[in-house]
Amino acid sequence: MGFRTILPIAVGVRAYPIWKYVLINLVACFIWAMLVATIGFQISHYLHLFWAKMLPYHQDIYIVIAVILCIVFFRVLYTVLKWWCKHHQH
Numbered sequence: 001m002g003f004r005t006i007l008p009i010a011v012g013v014r015a016y017p018i019w020k021y022v023l024i025n026l027v028a029c030f031i032w033a034m035l036v037a038t039i040g041f042q043i044s045h046y047l048h049l050f051w052a053k054m055l056p057y058h059q060d061i062y063i064v065i066a067v068i069l070c071i072v073f074f075r076v077l078y079t080v081l082k083w084w085c086k087h088h089q090h
Contacts, residue, residue, distance in 0.1 A: 011021045054061065 008021070008025065011024060
């Protein structure tokens with residue numbers, strides 16, 4: 001990914017002709033776009049497969065998420081109340 005930044009600097013330092021710079025930059029843009037799009041499509045595909053396999057268990061997943069959120073909520077509440085009591089003692 002850093003080539004998109006380094007390449008124009010390197011070409012400018014070497015004083016390439018403008019047509020060579022444009023050609024190299026177009027090729028680099030194409031490679032970068034294809035790489036990013038391919039990775040994005042693959043990640044999207046695997047997430048789709050993952051969620052398709054998890055769909056039959058959605059009720060269980062909701063319960064687990066609710067329990068985790070309750071634990072986090074009460075832990076944060078406990079920490080805030082503990083801090084508040086410590087700083088507001090008479």
